[in-house]
Amino acid sequence: MTKSLTPVDPPQLFSNPAFTQGMIVPSGPTLFVGGQNGADADGTLLDGLGAQTEQALRNLLAVLAEAGTDADHVAKLTIYLDPSVDPSEGYAATASVWGGRRTAVTVVAVAPARPGALVEIDAVAAIPSP
Numbered sequence: 001m002t003k004s005l006t007p008v009d010p011p012q013l014f015s016n017p018a019f020t021q022g023m024i025v026p027s028g029p030t031l032f033v034g035g036q037n038g039a040d041a042d043g044t045l046l047d048g049l050g051a052q053t054e055q056a057l058r059n060l061l062a063v064l065a066e067a068g069t070d071a072d073h074v075a076k077l078t079i080y081l082d083p084s085v086d087p088s089e090g091y092a093a094t095a096s097v098w099g100g101r102r103t104a105v106t107v108v109a110v111a112p113a114r115p116g117a118l119v120e121i122d123a124v125a126a127i128p129s130p
Contacts, residue, residue, distance in 0.1 A: 073125045
């Protein structure tokens with residue numbers, strides 16, 4: 001079994017219950033998940049930032065599961081938000097699917113490549129040994 005990820009939170013930096021400043025990943029197979037947006041299995045974008053964020057995370061979880069890992073092994077998320085949206089709505093939606101998992105997170109205000117997409121999320125995850 002792969003060792004757990006280790007959060008890195010220097011005491012001189014801001015501490016937040018939603019994210020960690022860094023993450024140590026044990027050596028071994030690593031999964032890089034490409035940007036997932038709020039589209040369902042038919043490719044249809046859901047309406048609104050909250051629904052798109054939840055769907056993007058469900059899509060991310062599906063990729064993790066297919067690779068033999070899960071959200072507890074995600075070391076890094078990058079969240080791309082359309083600059084026109086209120087990020088607080090996206091953060092609230094994230095909690096409903098992602099829960100209280102802390103990981104290193106970067107949020108960037110930039111229009112996702114797909115027209116109509118309000119959010120895109122990519123990840124780096126460890127794949128546990130059998």
